[in-house]
Ligand SMILES: [Zn+2]
C-alpha cells in the first residue's frame with residue numbers, strides 16, 4: 092500500500108525531473124546568456140539524461156565533451172560582476188521560467204565555484220553590509236552580484252507579518268549570498284514584490300561541490316539504492332553527469348500580498364521557490380520522455396543535485412537543511428556485502444519548521460509526519476491538507492493563520508524511511524516571477 096503510493100508518487104516526482112533536463116537549451120541559453128555557457132549547453136543539453144547518466148557508458152562521450160566547456164564558469168565570474176548588464180537579461184529570464192531549465196545534468200563542471208564560498212559575509216543579515224559587498228567583489232571573484240537587492244537585504248517595506256519569516260533567509264546561510272528586499276516595479280512608491288535573491292549555494296556538505304570547496308564530501312551513490320529501496324529497480328547509481336555546484340543569480344519575486352489564485356497555475360520545470368538557505372526547490376512534474384525515477388539515484392548525501400548549468404536543487408525533503416535549521420533527523424543505515432551505508436532521514440516531526448517559500452509567496456514547512464501543532468500548540472489534523480499540499484493555520488513565524496505548504500510525506504516501502512519533498516503540479520497562489 093505504502094509502496095504503491097510511493098511508487099505512484101515517485102513516478103510523478105521523477106517525471107518532473109526528466110522534463111527539466113530535457114529542457115530546451117533555448118532558455119538555458121537565455122538565462123545563462125551572460126555566462127557563455129550556452130555554447131556548451133547546446134551540446135550537453137541534448138544528452139541530458141540528467142543525472143542519471145553518470146559518466147559511464149554511452150553518455151560518457153557527451154560528458155566528455157562537456158568538460159571541455161569547463162571554461163564556462165570562469166566566464167561567469169568575470170563579467171557578471173559588472174552587475175549592470177545582468178539586469179537587462181532579467182526579464183527575459185522571467186519569461187522562460189515556465190519552460191524549463193532544469194536538470195540538464197550534464198555539462199559543466201567547472202572549477203571556479205569555491206570562490207563564492209568566502210565572498211559572502213555580506214548578505215546575511217542586514218542592509219548595512221552592503222558596504223562589504225563591494226569589498227568582497229574586489230577581493231574575491233564575486234561570481235554574482237545582486238541585481239535587485241543591490242544594497243543587500245532591506246526588510247523595511249516587507250509586510251509586517253512576513254518579516255519574521257523572511258528574515259530567516261538573511262540569517263540562515265552565513266556563507267553564500269541570500270538577500271531579501273522589495274521592489275517597486277511601477278514606481279508608484281509602493282513595493283510590488285517581496286524579493287529573495289540568492290546565489291543558490293547550500294552551506295551543507297555535498298558530493299557536488301568541487302574538491303577544493305570545504306563542503307565537498309565524498310558520497311557513495313550506492314547508498315541511494317537503500318535509501319530509495321522501494322523504487323530501486325536496477326537504476327544506475329552515480330553522479331549527475333559532470334555537473335558540479337555553481338553560483339547562480341536566482342531572483343524570486345513574490346507578490347507583496349500573496350493570495351489564493353482563482354485559476355491555478357502549473358509549476359514550471361525549474362526553480363519554483365527557494366529554501367531558506369537560498370537553494371532552489373524544483374517540482375515533481377513529469378516531463379515528456381523522462382524518467383524521474385532515475386534522478387533519485389543521483390542525489391547527494393543531502394538529497395539534492397545540480398542540473399546542467401550547476402544549479403543545485405531539491406526535489407525532495409531537504410534533510411541536511413532541516414538538520415541545520417535545528418530540525419530532527421536521524422541516521423539510517425543498511426549493511427550489504429559487508430559494507431554499511433548510512434544516510435540522513437527526517438524524523439517526520441518537523442512540521443513546524445519553516446524551510447522556504449514558493450514564488451507565490453506562501454511558506455513551505457517541513458513534513459507533517461504523524462502530527463502537527465499550530466502556534467498555540469494545538470493539534471492540527473492532517474486531514475486539512477489540500478490538494479496543493481497545504482492548509483491554513485498560525486505558525487511560529489505567522490501569528491495569524493496563513494496558507495502554507497508542507498513537504499509531503501511519502502514512505503519508502505513499509506519502513507517509513509523517506510520523506511519526500513512534494514509540491515503539486517500547481518501553485519495554490521498567484522505566482523510572482525522567478526528568474527535566474
Ligand atoms: Zn533535478
Ligand SMILES: [Zn+2]
Pocket residue numbers: 442456463471482484495497
Ligand atoms: Zn501546517
